[in-house]
Amino acid sequence: MIEKAINNYLKQQNQTKLSPKAVLFDMDGVLFDSMKYHARAWQETSEKHHLISTPEDFYLFEGRTGESTVNELYLRTFDRVATEEEKQTMYKEKAALFNSYNDGSVIAGAQDVVQEVIHNELQCLVVTGSGQHSLFDRLDDAFPECFNRELMVTAYDVKIGKPHPEPYLMGLDKAGVAANEAIVVENAPMGVESAVAAGIFTVAVNTGPLPDSVLLEAGAHLLYPDMQSLALDLPRLLNTIKKTNS
Numbered sequence: 001m002i003e004k005a006i007n008n009y010l011k012q013q014n015q016t017k018l019s020p021k022a023v024l025f026d027m028d029g030v031l032f033d034s035m036k037y038h039a040r041a042w043q044e045t046s047e048k049h050h051l052i053s054t055p056e057d058f059y060l061f062e063g064r065t066g067e068s069t070v071n072e073l074y075l076r077t078f079d080r081v082a083t084e085e086e087k088q089t090m091y092k093e094k095a096a097l098f099n100s101y102n103d104g105s106v107i108a109g110a111q112d113v114v115q116e117v118i119h120n121e122l123q124c125l126v127v128t129g130s131g132q133h134s135l136f137d138r139l140d141d142a143f144p145e146c147f148n149r150e151l152m153v154t155a156y157d158v159k160i161g162k163p164h165p166e167p168y169l170m171g172l173d174k175a176g177v178a179a180n181e182a183i184v185v186e187n188a189p190m191g192v193e194s195a196v197a198a199g200i201f202t203v204a205v206n207t208g209p210l211p212d213s214v215l216l217e218a219g220a221h222l223l224y225p226d227m228q229s230l231a232l233d234l235p236r237l238l239n240t241i242k243k244t245n246s
């Protein structure tokens with residue numbers, strides 16, 4: 001299974017080897033158990049503005065910028081893009097609701113995954129579409145000395161956002177590694193698309209309500225049901241990668 005995934009990656013990306021030096025982690029739904037609060041905050045804001053949406057939509061939109069989410073809702077409801085004011089108002093309201101709901105809890109198994117990555121002497125970086133300072137500040141408490149704030153890619157760095165490869169290309173640049181020297185851990189279909197388009201070996205963890213097929217169709221090279229399963233399998237995954245290269 002793992003060997004097949006590596007071979008598929010090498011063939012797809014026209015690479016001769018995968019030799020990881022860094023792991024790029026998405027944040028919401030991978031490190032923090034925050035997606036349910038994002039979805040709830042978006043859904044309530046959307047209803048308030050009479051926009052058409054379901055809570056599941058926000059799991060499908062996860063990773064894209066707040067502005068592009070608001071635009072998508074206006075397009076499907078009113079057949080036009082949102083004005084600058086509408087975008088700002090909605091995003092502000094959504095962020096306030098999110099901050100009132102979010103409890104900062106960590107995804108089960110995430111700390112074990114990060115510790116195993118550090119134990120293997122690989123760099124740990126965060127690449128997120130989020131602009132929530134409340135969660136950036138929580139990273140240091142939940143994962144002490146694991147992530148360097150200077151090396152994070154956030155909503156404040158990107159112009160286009162996921163599913164475009166831009167955020168993960170920026171992550172590679174910040175880590176100082178090539179695409180075949182990194183692994184991405186993602187929970188969202190648009191995040192997976194972004195990472196694969198950046199040429200990176202992409203491990204999906206399905207921590208939300210969407211079917212596995214959505215993550216596989218987005219291009220995930222490997223799929224785990226949650227971060228605990230990834231934590232358990234990570235030593236074997238990293239060893240298999242090492243063996244494949246020797």
Ligand code: MG
Binds near residue numbers: 026186187
């Ligand atoms: Mg995510």
